[in-house]
Amino acid sequence: MSAHAQRKPHRDTALTSRAVVTALLAVSTFYFLFPLWWLLVSATKPFGSQFSGNGLWFSDFSLLDNLRRLTAQEDGIFWRWMLNSIMYCGAGALIGTVLSALAGYALAKYEFRGRGVLFGMVLAAVLVPKILFTLPLYLMFSGIHLVNNPLAILLPSVVSPFGVYMCRIFAAATVPEEVLEAARLDGAGELRIFRTLATPMMLPALVTIFLFQFVDIWNNYLLPAMVLSDDHLQPVTVGLVGWNARHVAVPPGLVVIGSLVSVVPLLIAFLALQRFWRAGMTAGAVK
Amino acid sequence: MAFFGPFAVLFAAMYIAPIIYAACSSMFRVHRSGLGLSAPTKIFDPLDNYQQAFGDADFLASLRRVATFGIVQVPVMLGLALVLALLIDSRSARGKGFFRLASFVPYAVPGVSAALIWSFMYSTQSSPINNLISPAGLHIPFFGGHVVLWSVANIVTWSWTGYNMIIIYAALQSIPAEVLEACRMDGASAFRTAWSIKVPMVRSAIILTAVFSIIGSAQLFNEPAVLQPVSSGSISSTFTPIMSAQGAVNAGNYNYAAAQSVILAVLVGAISLVFFKLTGRSENT
Numbered sequence: 076m077s078a079h080a081q082r083k084p085h086r087d088t089a090l091t092s093r094a095v096v097t098a099l100l101a102v103s104t105f106y107f108l109f110p111l112w113w114l115l116v117s118a119t120k121p122f123g124s125q126f127s128g129n130g131l132w133f134s135d136f137s138l139l140d141n142l143r144r145l146t147a148q149e150d151g152i153f154w155r156w157m158l159n160s161i162m163y164c165g166a167g168a169l170i171g172t173v174l175s176a177l178a179g180y181a182l183a184k185y186e187f188r189g190r191g192v193l194f195g196m197v198l199a200a201v202l203v204p205k206i207l208f209t210l211p212l213y214l215m216f217s218g219i220h221l222v223n224n225p226l227a228i229l230l231p232s233v234v235s236p237f238g239v240y241m242c243r244i245f246a247a248a249t250v251p252e253e254v255l256e257a258a259r260l261d262g263a264g265e266l267r268i269f270r271t272l273a274t275p276m277m278l279p280a281l282v283t284i285f286l287f288q289f290v291d292i293w294n295n296y297l298l299p300a301m302v303l304s305d306d307h308l309q310p311v312t313v314g315l316v317g318w319n320a321r322h323v324a325v326p327p328g329l330v331v332i333g334s335l336v337s338v339v340p341l342l343i344a345f346l347a348l349q350r351f352w353r354a355g356m357t358a359g360a361v362k
Numbered sequence: 363m364a365f366f367g368p369f370a371v372l373f374a375a376m377y378i379a380p381i382i383y384a385a386c387s388s389m390f391r392v393h394r395s396g397l398g399l400s401a402p403t404k405i406f407d408p409l410d411n412y413q414q415a416f417g418d419a420d421f422l423a424s425l426r427r428v429a430t431f432g433i434v435q436v437p438v439m440l441g442l443a444l445v446l447a448l449l450i451d452s453r454s455a456r457g458k459g460f461f462r463l464a465s466f467v468p469y470a471v472p473g474v475s476a477a478l479i480w481s482f483m484y485s486t487q488s489s490p491i492n493n494l495i496s497p498a499g500l501h502i503p504f505f506g507g508h509v510v511l512w513s514v515a516n517i518v519t520w521s522w523t524g525y526n527m528i529i530i531y532a533a534l535q536s537i538p539a540e541v542l543e544a545c546r547m548d549g550a551s552a553f554r555t556a557w558s559i560k561v562p563m564v565r566s567a568i569i570l571t572a573v574f575s576i577i578g579s580a581q582l583f584n585e586p587a588v589l590q591p592v593s594s595g596s597i598s599s600t601f602t603p604i605m606s607a608q609g610a611v612n613a614g615n616y617n618y619a620a621a622q623s624v625i626l627a628v629l630v631g632a633i634s635l636v637f638f639k640l641t642g643r644s645e646n647t
Contacts (some may be wrong), residue, residue: 092552093454100449100457103442105466107524110479113469113490117482126488174369181365193366200377202573202634204581207627210619211387213379231376239369269365294473296584297604301611312474319478320591334478336469340473345470349463353528 111338118335125328141332148325153333157312160293161340163225163310167232168289172281175235179242180273184255194243200236205297213301227302228310232292244272245280284305284353290341323327366604388412388621401469411621420600421622425629427511428602432579435515438572441527442519447564448556450527462531465524473521477588478518485593510596517585522578527572533567534560569641573634580630583608 117125119138145153181187182194208231216227250273258268274281299313306314315333318325344351389408415421446465450458468476482489484504492501504513530591537560545555561568583604590597590605603626610619 089454093456094453096449096452096454097456098476100446100455100461103446104461107465107472107520110476110483110520111471113483126485128480158498172371177365178369185365193370196378197373200373202577202631203377203381204577204623204627204630206405207623208377208380208605210616210623211383212376213611214387214616215380230372234369234372234376236373236377247646265365268381274434290470290472294584296474296587297608301608312472315478316474316588319481321589322592330478331482334475338425338475341470341472342467346463 076316108243114331114335114338122328123326125331126244130191141328143337144362145329145332145336148329152306153311153314153329153336155307156309156314157337159177160310160312160337161306163228163232163299163342164289164292167229167292170229171233171238171288172285174233175238175242175284176274176281177269177276178239179248180246180277182239182243183246184252184273195220197236197239201240205295209297209301212298216302222302223305223308225308228292228299231298232288232295234282235288235291241280242294244275245332249276249280279351282348286348286352289344313329384620384623386626387617388624390617392615392617400613411618412625414618415625420598421603421606424600424603425466425626427552428579428582429510431515433577434512435518436575436579438515439519439523439575440526440568443523443571444530444561446523446527446563447530448560451531451560452552452556454552462528466523467524469525471521473584474588476521477517477585480513480520481586481589481592484513484589485592505544505589505593505596507596510593513599514582514585514589517577518582522575526575526587529571530564530567533564537563565641568616569638572641573637576633576637577630580626580633 113130116133117130118141119133119136121135121137122141122144124134168356181196182190212227212231213222214226216222221227254272255268257270263271293310296312296316299310300316303309303313306317307352309317311333315330315337318333319327319330322330388411389406390404391407391410392402394402406473425537446461449455450461455461471479483489486505489502489504495501503509541559541563542555545559550558582602586597587605590601591598595598599609607619607622607626610622611617622635
């Protein structure tokens with residue numbers, strides 16, 4: 076009886092604190108999801124009424140008609156931009172992840188002269204503002220006539236100092252020295268060891284690096300905006316911003332629909348690969 | 363070493379070479395003869411561009427603007443990220459997975475798309491936010507002269523709070539259960555435990571996110587560049603140092619752009635270093 080009387084106020088405070096915590100989290104969730112919810116609702120409204128009426132609830136579902144208009148604009152250039160983005164990001168992230176894995180693994184598992192200096196340089200590169208590379212890269216590329224060439228986007232994209240840093244940490248933590256020794260005793264070559272033993276162990280980190288690099292390249296606006304002036308080569312971000320700036324020639328509704336379409340692939344990728352990026356970020360953050 | 367080779371070659375070409383190139387070209391200036399009849403020549407004049415930059419009112423204003431931005435936005439964002447991480451980590455939280463994911467979703471929206479989406483939110487004619495609050499007699503002039511910097515700050519905060527929250531949350535998860543158990547035995551309140559135990563223990567994660575955020579602030583470009591055409595003039599073409607440098611490139615003055623980039627990079631490096639020293643840790647990551 077007395078024990079029960081003592082517990083009661085405690086349970087009340089627990090209930091209050093649960094209510095306060097939930098309320099605060101709900102407010103923050105509203106902040107984070109409101110713009111995306113508005114985007115989803117607006118992209119499904121009849122064309123031309125994207126900015127009128129209630130922005131928070133659906134009316135006259137016309138997403139398909141809107142997509143048709145998006146496709147009709149300038150001979151479907153929007154889909155060309157999407158394809159460009161996916162190719163730049165996919166190829167850049169894939170090659171970048173492979174290079175990072177090789178380099179990070181080498182830094183973690185092999186003793187060689189200058190290892191410390193190299194790792195220091197890679198770390199420093201993570202911290203230097205991108206602008207310091209972007210402007211001179213543009214000048215160098217125009218010097219060798221590589222402007223308006225997909226290589227001008229791809230070459231810088233495959234270098235990911237952050238990926239190397241993450242791979243080094245991950246290789247050191249997840250690939251045991253004894254396994255490598257055993258494989259060497261069995262006569263396996265170094266490349267084979269890397270491919271068949273180290274890569275599977277590092278896989279969660281590699282998926283994370285791929286994902287983050289994919290987003291990083293998708294996010295990089297300054298470089299493509301500078302090196303690609305041909306609008307058939309541009310990624311979707313540069314294309315959409317161009318449309319948005321010409322809002323007299325291009326109806327703003329198209330930018331709304333295009334924005335929705337352009338964020339869907341990344342949202343799906345993040346939701347699908349949750350397990351991996353959470354594990355990867357955790358490893359990168361804690362040490 | 364063969365493993366490191368491919369990365370090393372590209373790293374040298376895409377990172378080291380541009381830095382050297384920028385540093386060198388910042389020390390030249392283009393000389394055009396008075397009548398413009400002969401081809402312009404490059405003259406080695408190491409300080410000229412730097413002198414010009416430090417006398418350039420627009421460039422200096424952009425540096426000050428970004429500094430103001432960073433001093434306010436970074437603590438606000440990290441404070442928010444820390445509070446969210448602590449809330450989700452707390453014993454009173456339900457639906458942890460949902461809330462964690464909800465705050466992270468904006469990070470999955472690319473920065474340029476985020477800026478586009480928020481430009482709709484800020485629209486002078488039809489801002490959904492103003493529509494929502496107008497019944498209460500409120501109206502936010504998102505592109506007003508004194509407001510616009512904070513409208514930009516809001517986009518950055520929206521995009522990155524969840525990312526920073528996950529990093530801090532991961533650090534919170536690594537606090538040993540015994541420590542928290544001991545606090546509870548001693549009768550510490552949840553708030554007290556958070557403030558005196560959890561926050562100090564996730565210090566290094568907070569420092570890490572702070573340094574990345576400072577570097578991010580210095581590079582502010584995407585958001586103001588996307589908003590500029592719809593800002594009815596309140597975002598100038600020299601709003602941030604990078605916009606200023608890009609403007610110099612567009613005007614054909616590469617050497618001056620290079621000098622501006624070098625100044626920005628040196629400032630960021632110095633600030634990051636001072637920050638590491640002040641927070642008193644020799645991070646050996």
